[in-house]
Amino acid sequence: MHIHLQLPYSNHATIRCLALFSCLLSVVSHRPSDKFPVGMPTPSRSHLFSRLDHGSSPQYCMLQYALPETLCNMAYFIDGRDCMVSEWILLIVAYVFVALRVYTRLVRLRQKLDWSDWLLLLSALDALGLIICDTLTYQMDVLDNWAPSVALSKISFASNYFYDVGMGFPKLSMLAFYWAYFRGSIGPGMRKTLYGITAFVCACYTAILWDDTFFCGRDVSVQWSQEEGACSVFYAPEPFIVNFTLNLACYLAVYAIPLILLIQGVLKASTGLAVTFTLGTLTIFTTVIRFATLKIGTGQPNLVYPLSMLEMALAIIVVALPGLKPLMRSTSSREHSVEEAQMAPEIKDAK
Secondary structure, three states, rough: HHHHHHHHOOHHHHHHHHHHHHHHHHHHOOOOOOOOOOOOOOOOHHHHHHOOOOOOOHHHHHHHHHHOHHHHHOOOOOHHHHHHHHHHHHHHHHHHHHHHHHHHHHHHHOOOOHHHHHHHHHHHHHHHHHHHHHHHHHHHOOOOOOOHHHHHHHHHHHHHHHHHHHHHHHHHHHHHHHHHHOOOOHHHHHHHHHHHHHHHHHHHHHHHHHHHHHOOOOOHHHHHHOOOOOOOOOOHHHHHHHHHHHHHHHHHHHHHHHHHHHHHOOOOOHHHHHHHHHHHHHHHHHHHHHHHHOOOOOOOOOHHHHHHHHHHHHHHHHHHHHHHHHHHHHHHHHHHHHHHHHHHHHHHOOO
């Protein structure tokens, strides 16, 4: 439902500015403004909360919010092409780290893939499923010109699983890495903590899976119904807030373990650990920004697509990094040997 606000071109500049300010507030907050003329339609709740309900062009900005062309042209609108280019680049970068992790395990260490590696591969497949959903959405041209359809609703329903539930796989991979890495080096108290956090993460993502599937009832086909007011978990705010809260809680729980072990002296500070902590913090910031983009509004409705893939890519990279330590060690050892070989003739001449 479109909102049109016609501003009279009169000398009452103050009135026009107040009306324009009211309209801008409604754009930023995605909430209906009480300053619109009587009888002017206001958006429904599903429209306000949709990831797909806006176009990205300045022309749409002028039509949707009745803003001047100069104001709409001031902002850079993220269109569907921008989303696809950024998402595929992020996926490729994440896949490079996954490939290095597998190479390190199979070639450098000559070991079989363990639970952490398999869960990492499952995370990579999940990221591929998410970007396929976004690519199909882009091919339907709804990122720039939104139009409801049964096909779009089905794609949106599937993407819920790839993001909401799929974000649990990197965390489970990290927990599996903890179990393998700290085996025998932690006390019974920390071992109980690991058991508790593992159970907590599994329970959280089981709840998310249940929420995404049955929030609208046992008949999941209502999710792609095109009837006015039909329930859709993709647009409903309640499961979105619950899923975000559980996802954030799991991040904090999983990433807190190495911090606790660092304080206890089990882990030693290193560059690799600092990089992992930094990327883990960026992952948490990304999911918070994504939440704000959808809940509060930024004027960039398509921003949520690259943010979702950025979070997924960062989560995968954070999990892959600790397993690359043997590769980094062998690389630094090889460089040190080359330096020694190059310095040997100089030392011999000096003698």
